[in-house]
Amino acid sequence: MTDPAGLVDYALDDHVATITYRRPDRLNAIDGAMRRDINAAFDRFRGDDDAWVAIVTGSGRAFCAGADLRSETGNPAGDFPGSFWERPTVNSFESGWEIFKPVIAAVNGYCLGYGLTLLTWCDFVIASERASFAFPEVTVGIPTIVGALRLPQRIGWHHAMELLLTGERIDAARAAEIGLAGRVVPHESLMDEARALAGRLTKAAPLAQRATKEMAVRGPAMGPVDAIRFGETMRRVAAATEDAAEGATAARERRAPVWRGR
Template sequence: MALVTYELDDHVATITLNRPDARNAINGALREDLNAAWERFRGDEDAWVAILTANGDVYCAGGDLKDGEGSVGTFAGTFWEKPTINSFESGMELFKPTIAAVHGPCIGYGLTGVLFCDFVIASTEAVFRFPEVTIGVPTIVGAIRLPQRVGWANAMELLLTGEPMSAERAKEIGLVWRLVEPDDLQAEARRWAHTLTKAAPLAQRATKEVAWRTADMGWVESVRFGEVMRKVAGATEDVREGLRAWQEKRTPRWRGR
């Protein structure tokens, strides 16, 4: 049985954690499947948007403390030279739109993965938690990413207490983008994914890359990089199709090239 499933339908890839008997806790085998799914999505030109979700009552229980070997990935090099960008949640460069559809407890590594999604749609029954400090372990990637997402004090609320946070509180601080009833979660995620597929996929990726990279750039460098990306995107077939569709007053037929 695949511990992570990958399904593609109408340009939307659904990546599903599929270890419900272990509360979708991440062990080495699940980690390998999850990394492979994200690599597949990144390289699949027919996949324009991804939904990250899970089977079972628990979205993700975090790292598997009973079977943790390989849960953070496999590495080459010496102790101090291990690469850390080895997965989606640790910073894989991926500029296609991503959606997390979260229900139930979302803990540790699971929450770190959610933080790297562009949109977080959560069930009212979702609960978010970084419990590492309660067992004497620091949170690393979550600590890097979370303050940028929700602000300093809100991030420290999660990171320094290890206490669970309700879906309502997560929506209040900006961790959750949209809150829905449990029965509506998957339909809402797919509805939004299909809304995203109406836009030109290559223009979306260029826009997201500009937003991502310029966060650490000065203003002049940011604008110059953005204008280069405009020229790159301007050379695609989709730009010509978009202009023709506008002139002909019809819906564009994007091809992603």
Template sequence: MREAGHYSAAMSLVTYELADHIATITLNRPEARNAINGAVRGELNAAWDRFRDDEDAWVGILAANGSVFCAGGDLRDGEGVVGTFGGTFWEKPTINSFESGMELFKPTIAAVQGPCIGYGLTGVLFCDFVIASTQASFSFPEVKLGTPTIVGAIRLPQRVGWANAMELLLTGEPMTAERAKEVGLVWRLVEPDALRDEAWAWAKTLTRAAPLAQRATKEVAWRTADMGWIESVRFGETMRKVVGATEDVAEGIRAWQEKRQPDWRGR
């Protein structure tokens, strides 16, 4: 459960709550099954930008209010389906938001209840850990509407393997929570009333590690996927030296010597 002393900021369609170094970003359009329209997209992007830039936020949780996690893009609102790019589509392609691949190396958790569709699933796939209710389901229904799935098609095979990815991408049919756990899309499956507490407990576990070391480790894992071995090792050792100069490394050594828990400062 959340400890005393936290900060929350409510926007009309997305909420941002910070407590104990954990930022919870919550879709808050339950009357529309949390479908993503232009306004929701704008607030959601702003919330992720805030999390990325907030030095006191070490771990992020993506959640949703209501019985549906996300019904996908709002087909009545073109900005919700395609997005806005600060110019024409061709001038600035899609790397401008969390779900489309912004560079963010803080740990992230998705807490999924109910249907998680299209745009919602694309965002969930960018999270490091997916904790799902037994009542969750996952789908990319775009092919049933005559349009391709793009970012999901890029990301999903890396998470679940080729055939399992194609099962979702080429049929448009929903995948149950149990099947999603079987193929590796879901990391942990819980009963519906335990979902938020489970996500919070795991986030608390993650905050026990040094935040800058976590970010460097995640960045190494992310960037070296497309590097050769020598380049990967060189990049990793460079990151080790960068983090080695921080105050948290000295604190970690002192804490180990004094047989106590370290007091991380993120600097």
């Protein structure tokens, strides 16, 4: 099922939602209109019980070239109600929406600024051999904020600071070398690789996956005792689901489980 949504497409097939940025004439740079469509797509994925995994990619030569500084359709970061100071901070998936379903980034080309910030919130990054990555903000006098918070946690301080403070671009091979990309594949097989990984992910129980991911996200910010107590509470919640009963039954009957996401 494909549902065109202006500048972003949302296609759902066999529990996998493919979110495709479609502004190729501007290298998928985000203007105000595209921001609204991106947020709508991720909001749909977040609330769609039939969508268990997402693949995010771009059309044309770019994954996402960052913010369109010449936007004529509103603020690329989003137009939100509030005063000059009291504005929402977590206002998109890039900035930290809580989505505990697995998300795969299939990076087909330029991945800059907002595009790279998105990657720091994805669980898997598969890069085309043509992909390149940068936080160019400092080269135009703008600080990187969310990327600066998350990138060091993902790839370590030295590699993160080199990207954040030089604004220089790296290729796909270097991204894989420093742990920014999980793997690099031939350009023509990028989406096949992403779909194959998504297919592997849908074989696991979706609610157990989400509880596990939430534990991985929240746990490091807690003390060890609080983290384990939180995790054991999550385990009890997950154990009460229909999927947990199905998993136990399937194991006894020596068959593949049929997950329902409830």
